[in-house]
Amino acid sequence: MNFIRQFSGLLRVNLAGATQRLGSVLTIIIGVTCAVGVLVSMLAMEAGARREEMGGVRADRVILRSLGTRSIDGSVPREEATTILDLPGIKKGSNGEPIVVFQTMVPMEGRRRLTGIRIFFALAGVSQKVAEYAPELHLTAGRMFQRGLHELVASNPCVRQFEEFEIGARRSIRGVDWTIVGHFDQGESQQCVVYADVDTLMTTFNRNTYSQVCVMLQSPAAFDVLRNAVNANPTLHLEAVREREAVEDGFKQLNALFTFVGYFVGTIMAIGATLGAVNALYAIVDSRRRELATLRAIGFGPAAIMASVLCESMFLTVPGALLGGALAWIFFNGLAASPFGYSFQLAVTPSLAVTGIVWALAMGLLGGFLPALRAARVPVTTALRAT
Amino acid sequence: MRFLPLIWVGIWRKPGRTVLIFLQVSVAFALFGVLQGLKSGVEQLAAEARADLLIVHTRNGFWSDSLALGMLEQIKSLPGVKVVDPVELFWGTYQKPTERVGIVAVRPDEDWTSAFTFTIAPEYLDAFAKTRTGALMTAELAAKYGWKIGDHIPLVTSLAQQNGSMDWAFDVVGTFTDSDVGAQGNRILVNFTYVNEARQTGNGTAQHFNVAVTNPKLAVTVADAIDRRFANSANETKTESLREMAQSNVQRIGDLDFLIRAIVGAVLVALLFATASMMIQSMRERTPELAVMKTVGFTDRGVFLLILAEALVVCIAAAVLGLALALLAFPFASKFVPRLSMPPIVVVVGLGAAVLVALISAAVPALLAARLKVASALANR
Numbered sequence: 001m002n003f004i005r006q007f008s009g010l011l012r013v014n015l016a017g018a019t020q021r022l023g024s025v026l027t028i029i030i031g032v033t034c035a036v037g038v039l040v041s042m043l044a045m046e047a048g049a050r051r052e053e054m055g056g057v058r059a060d061r062v063i064l065r066s067l068g069t070r071s072i073d074g075s076v077p078r079e080e081a082t083t084i085l086d087l088p089g090i091k092k093g094s095n096g097e098p099i100v101v102f103q104t105m106v107p108m109e110g111r112r113r114l115t116g117i118r119i120f121f122a123l124a125g126v127s128q129k130v131a132e133y134a135p136e137l138h139l140t141a142g143r144m145f146q147r148g149l150h151e152l153v154a155s156n157p158c159v160r161q162f163e164e165f166e167i168g169a170r171r172s173i174r175g176v177d178w179t180i181v182g183h184f185d186q187g188e189s190q191q192c193v194v195y196a197d198v199d200t201l202m203t204t205f206n207r208n209t210y211s212q213v214c215v216m217l218q219s220p221a222a223f224d225v226l227r228n229a230v231n232a233n234p235t236l237h238l239e240a241v242r243e244r245e246a247v248e249d250g251f252k253q254l255n256a257l258f259t260f261v262g263y264f265v266g267t268i269m270a271i272g273a274t275l276g277a278v279n280a281l282y283a284i285v286d287s288r289r290r291e292l293a294t295l296r297a298i299g300f301g302p303a304a305i306m307a308s309v310l311c312e313s314m315f316l317t318v319p320g321a322l323l324g325g326a327l328a329w330i331f332f333n334g335l336a337a338s339p340f341g342y343s344f345q346l347a348v349t350p351s352l353a354v355t356g357i358v359w360a361l362a363m364g365l366l367g368g369f370l371p372a373l374r375a376a377r378v379p380v381t382t383a384l385r386a387t
Numbered sequence: 388m389r390f391l392p393l394i395w396v397g398i399w400r401k402p403g404r405t406v407l408i409f410l411q412v413s414v415a416f417a418l419f420g421v422l423q424g425l426k427s428g429v430e431q432l433a434a435e436a437r438a439d440l441l442i443v444h445t446r447n448g449f450w451s452d453s454l455a456l457g458m459l460e461q462i463k464s465l466p467g468v469k470v471v472d473p474v475e476l477f478w479g480t481y482q483k484p485t486e487r488v489g490i491v492a493v494r495p496d497e498d499w500t501s502a503f504t505f506t507i508a509p510e511y512l513d514a515f516a517k518t519r520t521g522a523l524m525t526a527e528l529a530a531k532y533g534w535k536i537g538d539h540i541p542l543v544t545s546l547a548q549q550n551g552s553m554d555w556a557f558d559v560v561g562t563f564t565d566s567d568v569g570a571q572g573n574r575i576l577v578n579f580t581y582v583n584e585a586r587q588t589g590n591g592t593a594q595h596f597n598v599a600v601t602n603p604k605l606a607v608t609v610a611d612a613i614d615r616r617f618a619n620s621a622n623e624t625k626t627e628s629l630r631e632m633a634q635s636n637v638q639r640i641g642d643l644d645f646l647i648r649a650i651v652g653a654v655l656v657a658l659l660f661a662t663a664s665m666m667i668q669s670m671r672e673r674t675p676e677l678a679v680m681k682t683v684g685f686t687d688r689g690v691f692l693l694i695l696a697e698a699l700v701v702c703i704a705a706a707v708l709g710l711a712l713a714l715l716a717f718p719f720a721s722k723f724v725p726r727l728s729m730p731p732i733v734v735v736v737g738l739g740a741a742v743l744v745a746l747i748s749a750a751v752p753a754l755l756a757a758r759l760k761v762a763s764a765l766a767n768r
Contacts, residue, residue, distance in 0.1 A: 023664040034657035038650050045646075066484060075484070117638045172445065174452055206547055206588045265650060268418045272654070275411040276661040279404055283668050331649065
């Protein structure tokens with residue numbers, strides 16, 4: 001009890017004196033602000049990218065792909081694709097046919113408006129069931145492509161970002177003119193996606209395998225039934241994965257890069273801020289030598305003093321953390337970025353703010369340790385005698 | 388010069404504090420070096436790509452369309468063109484679907500290598516030209532799969548043969564190296580004529596043409612001439628140099644400039660504040676000493692310069708250490724980007740920033756020291 005009373009009393013004294021040591025206190029706060037601000041805004045890239053990736057994911061959608069591949073380089077033969085139609089667990093569409101979408105993907109390039117920078121995007125050939133498979137897809141202008149015709153529909157981000165996506169615009173693909181006939185929004189997605197009829201596209205590119213097959217389940221729980229059926233069928237050389245998992249596989253590298261860069265830069269900034277805090281806290285402790293010695297002389301224990309200094313240092317980092325998080329939110333939240341051609345908005349989320357505060361407290365704890373030790377060890381007699 | 392010992396003593400007056408400030412500045416400049424080095428390094432690398440090698444592709448892009456081989460002769464007849472070679476790129480997998488090998492089909496005409504960034508030994512060049520199904524591999528692939536000259540390598544590809552089969556086989560006849568920036572190691576070169584004749588569709592076309600010019604200075608003119616030659620035809624072209632393509636790839640990374648600038652800005656702001664507040668603190672503690680120095684004849688200007696000099700020495704020394712750390716850490720970063728190196732300009736800019744940080748953070752304390760009134764400073768004490 002005594003320790004706690006001493007500790008809380010000391011902490012009050014410490015914090016009350018903060019305004020008198022404005023220089024040192026501000027050093028800590030500004031250092032932590034910058035470190036947390038940078039950490040949070042770097043991690044906001046990953047959070048934003050992840051939000052964009054996962055935004056359209058549904059639990060009742062399953063991707064069937066050839067073993068060990070990612071969607072873009074998958075190869076599913078037509079015979080296997082036909083077998084999929086008869087698998088159990090698949091939801092039936094309005095006309096009684098299973099909701100299965102055959103997909104083939106081709107890289108295409110567009111040019112940014114104004115800058116003319118070349119950007120790659122996916123041209124996906126899809127079969128007719130796509131409307132039922134992706135109910136979040138809404139045409140905003142024009143109409144859907146027609147089977148057998150060289151027609152394209154483009155998502156609105158394409159139209160906004162790139163040249164030559166207006167309705168009626170023609171693009172030559174493999175020597176054939178393709179016409180843009182519609183624009184659509186797909187949920188909240190910021191990506192440029194272009195759809196065409198899968199069979200027409202495959203004929204154009206001389207392909208006889210699909211990249212992947214997408215399936216809608218009767219319910220999310222039907223996944224196991226479907227997966228077991230796929231694994232049990234010796235003619236299928238495929239694996240069934242939930243949409244979430246497939247998307248995660250596809251973005252593994254990008255996300256890993258964002259995470260690495262975020263924590264790498266954040267750690268270095270945190271080291272710098274911690275060093276600054278150590279210096280500032282030493283200065284605070286040194287300027288209070290006589291006061292601390294007096295406290296020791298009238299009976300305050302070294303443990304209570306040490307704990308109070310540690311706690312003070314952690315306390316001082318909190319405004320920095322809040323300010324850093326706020327600045328990151330003001331400057332970067334919602335900022336549109338498209339590194340490597342993947343468009344998303346940076347997202348400063350509450351969980352990132354918590355991460356920032358935890359890091360700040362850790363900086364305070366580490367940075368406060370040595371100065372707290374010095375405060376607790378102030379030699380009573382010499383310190384009192386000193387002028 | 389005689390003030391050097393005085394500066395030295397001033398710096399080490401509180402060793403703990405100096406070491407901490409020193410480390411903080413070092414850390415900040417290490418981060419600055421890595422970030423700025425990566426950014427400028429990548430830009431510099433792109434600028435080093437060959438500007439005299441031209442790539443002709445259709446106006447619709449690199450992947451989605453193809454050019455008729457008949458255009459080759461028309462391009463060759465344009466003034467300034469030395470060599471034109473057709474190229475077809477496709478992917479194959481070796482044994483497992485995950486083991487991807489890039490296949491680059493080129494036509495071994497006379498002097499064809501001058502239109503590419505490849506280096507090939509004369510005997511391999513000869514064997515490649517003579518072997519219809521010949522392939523040249525990179526050292527990386529040779530090591531990875533244990534391929535040797537004379538090996539017969541089967542690949543499953545995305546390109547159908549006449550009989551509908553997606554399987555192709557090539558005979559390894561040698562090795563090649565590629566000096567292009569960001570060149571990928573998992574590639575083989577094969578014979579365009581063989582691929583073109585054996586494939587099911589797309590015969591008589593190529594994805595793009597590589598063009599070598601007679602004089603590097605003519606590159607831009609030749610590129611314009613090629614595009615003008617095919618303007619308003621069914622085969623409109625877009626001709627770019629390797630450098631232009633590399634630079635537009637760098638731009639694709641895009642938008643990170645702002646972020647890097649914001650981080651570097653935050654680093655410097657935090658640093659400025661920390662050093663300035665430490666300098667003021669230290670100045671306060673030294674008020675009596677400075678007053679004594681003035682009493683024994685140091686001028687205001689001398690004291691001012693002394694404080695500035697202390698800050699400069701610490702900041703520059705720390706920046707040197709930080710930038711050296713960044714240089715050491717750089718090989719790790721360049722794992723992602725082959726042949727990346729830190730441009731010297733980054734070091735120069737870093738040292739400049741260090742001087743700036745020192746001058747700004749020491750300006751206030753140095754001014755305070757210079758204005759110190761001897762009598763009152765000594766009396767206060």
